[in-house]
C-alpha cells in the first residue's frame with residue numbers, strides 16, 4: 001500500500017511536468033492555431049541553463065526564475081519565426097516549429113554537450129502516509145497546482161486573459177474589436193515558453209535531462225493536451241497527472257520499458273475517438 | 287460635418303475587383319443605408335472602413351471612432367455576454383471597459399450577462415454584437431446586415447433600438463442591408479451598390495419610389 005502511495009505521489013510529480021508542457025501547447029494552440037513542436041525544447045533549454053547558472057554560483061530560485069524568463073523570451077522568438085509573417089497558415093507554422101526544435105538540438109549540444117545533466121532540487125526525503133518519497137516531488141506539485149490556478153484566474157478574470165481567449169474563440173471578431181491578434185499570439189508563445197521552462201526546471205532534479213529529452217516531454221505533453229482537444233488547460237492538467245501516475249505505476253511494477261508507449265497509445269486512442277466524433281483535431285478549436 | 291468620406295475607392299482581391307471607384311459620405315448624426323445584393327461588395331466596404339482590408343486606390347477618411355457590427359454577428363461564442371461587451375471596449379483602455387451604460391441601453395442583455403454568447407438566439411447575439419460595438423464609444427456605427435437570418439419581430443425590435451440610439455444620442459449610422467424596405471424606412475439617405483459600383487443614391491423617400499430600385503430590390507420584399 002505504501003508502495004502504491006509512493007508511486008502515486010512520484011507519478012503526480014512527473015505528471016505535473018507533462019501537464020505544464022501540455023498547457024503550454026494548449027496556450028499557444030488556442031490563440032494561434034499552431035501546434036508548437038518546439039514546446040519540449042523550452043523545458044530542456046531552461047533545465048540546461050539552470051544547471052549552468054547554479055554551477056556559476058547563482059542561488060536556487062533565482063537561477064530557476066532566470067531560466068524560466070529566458071525560456072519565455074525564446075518562446076517569443078520561436079513565435080516570431082513561426083507566426084511573425086502575416087497570413088502564415090497554422091500547418092506551415094507547425095513545420096517551422098518542428099524545424100526550430102531540431103535547431104535547438106544543435107544549439108544545446110554546442111552549449112552543453114550531449115551528456116545528461118541534472119542539478120539538485122529540494123533535498124531530503126518526505127514521509128507521506130507511510131510512503132517515503134523525495135521531498136522534491138512535493139515541491140513540484142506545490143508549484144504546479146498554484147501555477148494552474150493562477151493561469152485559470154488570468155484567463156477568466158483579467159482583460160488581457162480574456163483578449164487571449166477572444167483570439168481563441170473568434171480571431172476575426174478579435175480583429176474587429178481592435179485586438180492585435182499577432183501580438184496576442186506572441187504573448188501566448190511567451191506563456192508557452194515559460195510553462196515549458198517551468199516544467200524543465202521543476203522536473204530535472206528528479207529526472208536527468210539530455211538535449212533530446214524534449215521528445216518524451218512533447219509526446220506526453222501532447223497526449224495530456226489532446227485529452228482536452230488541445231483547448232482546455234484544466235483537462236491538460238488532469239491528463240498530465242494521470243499519465244504521470246500511470247507511467248510510474250507501470251514502471252514501479254516492473255514494466256518500465258513501456259512508459260512512452262503508454263503515452264503514445266493513450267494519445268492515439270484519444271485522437272481517433274475525437275476524429276470520429278468531430279472531424280480532425282484541428283477543427284475542434286473553431 | 288462630414289464624419290466619413292470615401293472617394294474613388296477601389297478594392298481588389300487577388301485580381302478580382304470587389305469595389306470599383308466607390309464614393310460616398312456620411313455627415314454627423316446621419317443614418318444612411320447601403321443597399322445591395324449578395325456579393326455586391328458591401329462587406330468589403332465595411333472592412334476597408336475598419337482598416338481590416340487595404341484599398342487598391344482611393345481615399346478613405348474617418349473623423350472619429352468607427353465601430354462595426356460584423357456580418358454574421360461574430361460574437362465570441364465561448365465567452366460570456368459580459369466579456370463580449372468588455373472586449374468591445376478593448377481600445378479604450380481599462381477604465382473605458384465598464385459595461386453598465388450598455389446594459390441600461392439594452393436591458394434585454396441584463397439577464398443574459400453570464401451566458402456564453404454562443405448559446406444565445408440569433409437576435410440576442412445581434413444585440414450582443416451591437417452592444418459590443420457601442421462599447422467602443424463610436425462616433426460612427428456600421429452595421430453589416432442587421433436583419434440577416436432573423437425573424438421579422440426580432441428585426442423590428444432591433445430596428446427600434448437603432449432608431450432610439452440615433453434619435454436620443456445622435457449616433458451616426460451606416461446601415462448595410464439586403465432588405466431595402468427596412469433600410470429605407472430607417473434611414474434618411476441610401477446608396478445602392480451593384481457589382482462593386484454605386485449605381486443609385488439619394489434621399490430614402492425618393493429612392494423608395496424609384497422604379498429601378500423597386501424593380502430590383504423591393505419586388506419580393508413586400509410582406
Ligand SMILES: Nc1ncnc2c1ncn2[C@@H]1O[C@H](COP(=O)(O)OP(=O)(O)O)[C@@H](O)[C@H]1O
Pocket residue numbers: 299300302303304322323324325326327328329330331
Ligand atoms: N477574402 C476574399 N477573397 C477573395 N474574394 C473575396 C473575399 N471577400 C469577398 N470577396 C469577393 O468580393 C466580392 C464582394 O464581396 P462582399 O464584400 O462580401 O459582398 P457583400 O457583402 O455585398 O455580399 C464578392 O464577389 C466576393 O466573392
Ligand SMILES: [Mg+2]
Pocket residue numbers: 325328329330357430
Ligand atoms: Mg456581406
